[in-house]
Amino acid sequence: DASTEVIGLFVWDAAGGILDANDAFLGMIGYAREDVEAGRLNWVAITPPELRDADQRALSEVLKHGICPPFEKEFLARDGRRLPVLLAPALVEGSRDRGVCFIVDMTARKAAEDALRASEERMRLVVRATSDAFWDWDLSSGRVTGSERMRSFYGTGGADIEEDAVWWFERVHPDDRDRVMNGLRRAMEGSDGTFELWYRCVLADGSYADVHDRGIVMRDACGRAYRMLGAVSDVTERRQLEARLLLADRMASLGTLAAGVAHEINNPLAYMVANVDFARKELRQKGAAARIDALLSALDEAAEGGARVRHIMSGLKTFSRADDGELGPVEVDRVIQLVLRMAQQQIQSKARLVVELGAVPPVHANEARLGQVILNLLVNAAQALPDGKEAENEIRITAAPAPPGRVRIEVRDTGPGIAPELRSRIFDPFFTTKPIGEGTGLGLAICHGIVTSFRGEIAVESEVGKGACFRVLLPAWRADAGEDRDGAPGDADEVPEEAAQ
Known part of the structure; x- marks a missing residue:
């Protein structure tokens, strides 16, 4: 099709x-x-x-x-x-x-990059123009007042907006409401004077917008919170652009591996065709006298080749389809094996590949996006290695438990390493050390964004002349992990009565 x-x-x-x-x-x-x-x-x-x-x-x-x-x-x-x-x-x-x-x-990727740059510029102009929606919550009375931008944000012109905390919390998406209230409660009870939340809120037409809400907590002489002030930004368009850019980057990574995938598919296809041709000739020439054992052997080998092609195409399908970013339990071993099946040809043309996969629990992640992170790190490692030294170069990927309750994934290479003055910028958007035309500088920034969205961490260790090691730490999956959604901080424990009031 x-x-x-x-x-x-x-x-x-x-x-x-x-x-x-x-x-x-x-x-x-x-x-x-x-x-x-x-x-x-x-x-x-x-x-x-x-x-x-x-x-x-x-x-x-x-x-x-x-x-x-x-x-x-x-x-x-x-x-x-x-x-x-x-x-x-x-x-x-x-x-x-x-x-x-x-x-x-690459049209979609180029457009997504241009659109993301334009979106960043628009965001800077928005902040300069102070067009965020501001709100002020008096904790003693429960009264919430909002700026004119807040009123227009909800699309009612102010006519139907109530200055009541309960009304405002009802605007939050039901799936996000407990988490938002718990995040605000922790801000009230903690010592930090600021807070930051990401959630969805309902507009007047019934649709939902993705918002970024951040603000400060004001306290009295005894340290008790009595007032909260915040600013809400509509980041719906930005989230959509980031999702498009993620998919475009993933497709570009697959394209980078295309020649190697072609080689991996070409070999099993060759003996599939040879074995099927043998079976056809045997039947044409000998008919009912054809040797059944020889035919079955040829068809078995053809079926084996077909299975290899199916596995490779399964990996391509997993990583090329668009996804909704939903998080769930992901088997690290399965994702790494899928990525290696596609990237093996390119890696082995540059270096020895060492795979050390320990027994680890499922992680709180998204399969396609975790695969994108691992694929980017492996491709970067291969590209960093000098040509013509396949026997000396090495790329090592490992997975192991990392207490408390986390999983560690490492991609290590024996390349030239990263200079100290560049390491602090390695995850910045559009930062690249590659020649013009060979990289956009978005790969590692995207990896950082994906890992952070999993509540994980990504870091690099490197010494010039001794290679680099990219380390990803991810939380192990737990049954209640789905309650902490969309990068908001904290646990989704029960909402206290005073916060609900």
Whole structure:
């Protein structure tokens, strides 16, 4: 089904011809299958002139080594658009001038990056213009007053808003209400003078908005809280953009592995075809006299190859589908094995791979997003290693219990390491040490955001010349973990009577 294809593919020859293509690629560039069948499609012709020298260098490497690192480029679509793509070429086994090319459309990722930058700029302007919705809660009387922005935020113009704490708490999504009230109670009873909450609230039209609520607690001479002041920001659009960027980054990571995945699929496909051909010839030539044991052996081997392809495609499906970010119990071993199945070819072309997976409990996470974190860390480790030293380079991934009640995942490499002055910025958005065109600087920032959303931690240890170790600490899953939702702090214990009042 062409509608489910997420990665474009075409078969090419060294002269520039496109011999075959899937519907996903044809849809990207706006051409029809008739153009392929008539020989009118040429990958050199649909490449902008200024990029053709780089294509020729990549072609030379593929013809020499059978594969080359994935790279970003542009194609000229039929309607004149310049289509940004991530491209991974590989030579077909047994051929000297023909290959297959996997393509990921980077339009969504580029748009998401631009939109996120624009959203950040809009957020700065909003703060400067003090257009957040402000509220003031008198704890002794229970009276809550809000700014004009708060009233317009709820879409009522102020007519139906009540200055009663109960009314305000009823605006909070039922699934978030206990957690929000408990977070405010802890702020009242604790010594910290500030608080920060993320939750959903209902608007006048019945829809829900994602909001970021932060403020201060005012205390009397005895240290008792008597007043709370806060500011609410609508972060619905930002959350949606971040979700799109997460998926776009995940697809780009899969595209980076496309050549290796092609190799992993190519081998079992080759002996599947060979065994099926043998069975067909045996039946045609000998009919009922064909050797049943030989046929069964050939079909068993073909079935085994099909199972390997199915496992690989299962991993691609897990990490390429959009998800709602819902958290639940996730088996770390399963996620790591799925990622390694896809990334193994790229890793083993650069280094020895050492896998040490201890017995660990399920973690409080999201399977696709945890896989995205591990995939990014492994790809970064492979890219940091020097070429031509496969026997010396090493990438080690480990999983082990980490008290109290946590799981530790480490990805360690023997690369050049990270300079001390860069380590403090390594998780900053858009910070990268790679050359222009080879990285956006979002991978580790996205990893940090994902791990933080799991109530986890991510850190790096490194010494120049001795490699780097990225360590992820995640909370083990517990039955009541679902009550702490959307990154809000604390436990969801029972709401005290005085807070409800």
